Amino acid sequence: MSTVEVPMQQAASSAPQSDAPHGTRGADRAFRAILTMFGLTVLAVPALMVLELIRSSRLAIDKFGLGFLTGRVWDPAREEFGALPFVYGTVVTSLIAIVLAVPVSLGLAIFLSDLAPHRIRKPLGFMVELLAAIPSVVYGFWGIAVLRPWLRDTVEPVIIKYFGYIPLFEGPPLGFGMFAAGVILAIMIVPTITSVSREVMQAVPQLHREAAVGLGACAWDTIRYAVLPSARSGIIGAIILGLNRALGETMAVTMMIGNVPKVSASIFHPGYSMASVIANEFVEATSDMYVSALSKIALLLFGVALLLNLFARWLVSSTKSKLEKRA
Amino acid sequence: MNSDTPVPVASPTSAPKRTLLEPAPGETLRRARSYFFEGLCVSSAVVVLVPLFLIFIYVVSKGLSGLSLDFFTQLPKPVGDERSGMGNAVVGTLILVAIGCSIGLPTGILAGIYLAEIGRGKLAAAIRFIADVLGGVPSITIGVFVYALVVVTMKRFSALAGGIALAIVMLPTVTRTTEELLKLVPAHLREASLALGVPEWRTSLLVVLRTASPGIGTGVMLAVARIAGETAPVLLTALGSSYWSFAIDRPIASLPVQIWRNATSPYPKWQQEAWTGALVLIIIVFLLNLLARIATSRSVKAR
Numbered sequence: 001m002s003t004v005e006v007p008m009q010q011a012a013s014s015a016p017q018s019d020a021p022h023g024t025r026g027a028d029r030a031f032r033a034i035l036t037m038f039g040l041t042v043l044a045v046p047a048l049m050v051l052e053l054i055r056s057s058r059l060a061i062d063k064f065g066l067g068f069l070t071g072r073v074w075d076p077a078r079e080e081f082g083a084l085p086f087v088y089g090t091v092v093t094s095l096i097a098i099v100l101a102v103p104v105s106l107g108l109a110i111f112l113s114d115l116a117p118h119r120i121r122k123p124l125g126f127m128v129e130l131l132a133a134i135p136s137v138v139y140g141f142w143g144i145a146v147l148r149p150w151l152r153d154t155v156e157p158v159i160i161k162y163f164g165y166i167p168l169f170e171g172p173p174l175g176f177g178m179f180a181a182g183v184i185l186a187i188m189i190v191p192t193i194t195s196v197s198r199e200v201m202q203a204v205p206q207l208h209r210e211a212a213v214g215l216g217a218c219a220w221d222t223i224r225y226a227v228l229p230s231a232r233s234g235i236i237g238a239i240i241l242g243l244n245r246a247l248g249e250t251m252a253v254t255m256m257i258g259n260v261p262k263v264s265a266s267i268f269h270p271g272y273s274m275a276s277v278i279a280n281e282f283v284e285a286t287s288d289m290y291v292s293a294l295s296k297i298a299l300l301l302f303g304v305a306l307l308l309n310l311f312a313r314w315l316v317s318s319t320k321s322k323l324e325k326r327a
Numbered sequence: 328m329n330s331d332t333p334v335p336v337a338s339p340t341s342a343p344k345r346t347l348l349e350p351a352p353g354e355t356l357r358r359a360r361s362y363f364f365e366g367l368c369v370s371s372a373v374v375v376l377v378p379l380f381l382i383f384i385y386v387v388s389k390g391l392s393g394l395s396l397d398f399f400t401q402l403p404k405p406v407g408d409e410r411s412g413m414g415n416a417v418v419g420t421l422i423l424v425a426i427g428c429s430i431g432l433p434t435g436i437l438a439g440i441y442l443a444e445i446g447r448g449k450l451a452a453a454i455r456f457i458a459d460v461l462g463g464v465p466s467i468t469i470g471v472f473v474y475a476l477v478v479v480t481m482k483r484f485s486a487l488a489g490g491i492a493l494a495i496v497m498l499p500t501v502t503r504t505t506e507e508l509l510k511l512v513p514a515h516l517r518e519a520s521l522a523l524g525v526p527e528w529r530t531s532l533l534v535v536l537r538t539a540s541p542g543i544g545t546g547v548m549l550a551v552a553r554i555a556g557e558t559a560p561v562l563l564t565a566l567g568s569s570y571w572s573f574a575i576d577r578p579i580a581s582l583p584v585q586i587w588r589n590a591t592s593p594y595p596k597w598q599q600e601a602w603t604g605a606l607v608l609i610i611i612v613f614l615l616n617l618l619a620r621i622a623t624s625r626s627v628k629a630r
Contacts, residue, residue, distance in 0.1 A: 035438075038441055042438045042458050045461060052476055105375070107370070111371070116372075135557070135608055138605045218358065245463075247465065255587075275559070282471065283563060301467070302468045
């Protein structure tokens with residue numbers, strides 16, 4: 001959403017100088033104090049979150065340290081905890097999702113911002129947003145019921161038949177596993193990537209397009225040479241936001257990935273993800289160390305999401321403001 | 328195109344004469360490429376929209392057959408019992424959303440007013456930024472946080488903990504929407520109110536906030552739609568329950584968690600109920616989205 005310059009603040013700052021009757025000043029001051037307090041709440045929540053997550057994963061941090069990240073064994077009974085299978089599963093499923101989702105999302109974003117007839121742009125955009133609003137548990141359930149048999153009987157056998165000699169595509173077509181989780185994630189992150197990159201493309205000044213058309217460019221040339229280059233870093237930001245969503249997605253992945261804490265080379269094998277292991281085991285975790293190890297995974301997830309988010313938002317907002325300045 | 332190639336029209340003897348209407352060399356290729364890529368874009372639109380329809384149609388066709396009064400009035404029963412439903416989960420979701428809203432909405436809206444009206448400088452920028460970042464934190468992490476903060480302290484899973492988790496999920500959306508919409512309120516409204524001697528706090532609440540309220544309502548509805556479908560944080564905080572439960576300090580059932588439990592169970596009967604639950608949940612979420620959309624277009628038209 002574009003913001004209009006804010007003359008209200010000027011109005012606000014000139015207010016105290018007016019001859020307000022006594023009593024209103026005090027009320028205003030109290031009002032401002034209350035507002036500031038609520039503003040600070042927004043700041044305090046994530047801060048508290050970091051502290052609380054560190055505190056509850058203290059035990060695991062002290063015992064495993066950084067080796068937690070490379071440990072392959074997850075054995076709650078013997079209190080041996082390594083997060084590598086989960087980190088691996090999260091990374092692999094997210095990458096599959098990005099590879100599958102980015103081309104179609106960009107295609108759709110270009111279609112919505114430049115190619116579609118004006119009459120259908122809005123309803124189409126709305127439909128994409130509805131796609132984003134479907135709860136993740138429903139996606140997962142649909143994944144189990146529809147996507148899984150389809151992948152198992154149609155898609156995976158074909159890939160295994162022709163590319164099965166590559167370890168990446170080896171194995172029995174189960175229909176669940178890291179590939180299946182990646183596919184469902186791809187469907188779920190398309191709306192995010194589409195809507196953000198469409199926003200950035202729409203911020204490209206109309207004059208750029210007109211100039212390109214004036215030079216004799218056809219529709220695709222205009223997009224290729226006038227729109228995409230200036231929107232590029234914003235589009236990268238959109239992709240990272242999609243990646244961020246894929247990393248943290250829980251229910252649909254839990255239902256599709258197979259939930260086996262193993263590191264396997266083939267994407268058709270079952271795996272496990274960081275978010276899924278928390279969802280599956282947190283409530284039933286019996287020992288303090290177990291809870292602590294799961295909290296540490298949550299902390300890890302938080303840290304990764306934080307970094308990706310910061311970077312992506314910086315990219316998107318700097319691109320947009322640059323483009324809007326040019327307009 | 329190269330500038331040093333001789334222009335065909337200028338050479339009188341060699342090269343067939345071309346009129347301006349004839350395509351230049353390479354033009355056909357360029358056209359073809361253009362059509363090709365445009366076609367790719369259109370087909371990716373189809374590829375994206377088809378799953379939406381598939382999911383939507385599938386859920387409707389699967390869920391519709393189980394939709395009956397029993398679904399809303401009965402408890403989940405073991406397999407074999409015909410009269411079974413998810414009534415407690417429907418009520419539980421409403422309760423959880425209500426608790427989430429009663430904590431998240433005032434906090435978010437007041438923080439939004441702060442950002443739009445008096446927040447300036449580095450502090451406001453930091454709050455704005457952190458709000459955006461909070462919006463990108465995985466909801467399961469929020470669940471773990473609230474578990475450590477509330478569930479451990481209270482020593483039991485509770486509706487309150489679930490509500491707090493949902494409030495945190497909705498907080499950033501509400502804050503930022505409120506801010507953006509307050510900034511769109513024309514300054515002269517505010518100036519007129521202040522000039523009449525209305526104190527600042529009444530101006531903010533009764534003039535500025537009221538003018539922006541349809542738009543803020545839109546943001547609120549979208550946030551509510553989102554938290555109504557949240558599963559992961561609720562699972563870790565409200566846990567779920569197979570009984571009627573209205574107490575705020577006890578575990579409580581919710582639709583998403585109940586759908587998850589039933590969907591991953593081996594019994595077709597339970598799975599059928601999960602489809603009906605999914606249908607009800609999707610209807611709630613879509614209705615809220617639709618209402619939000621209608622409200623926006625109304626308020627845009629009114630302006």
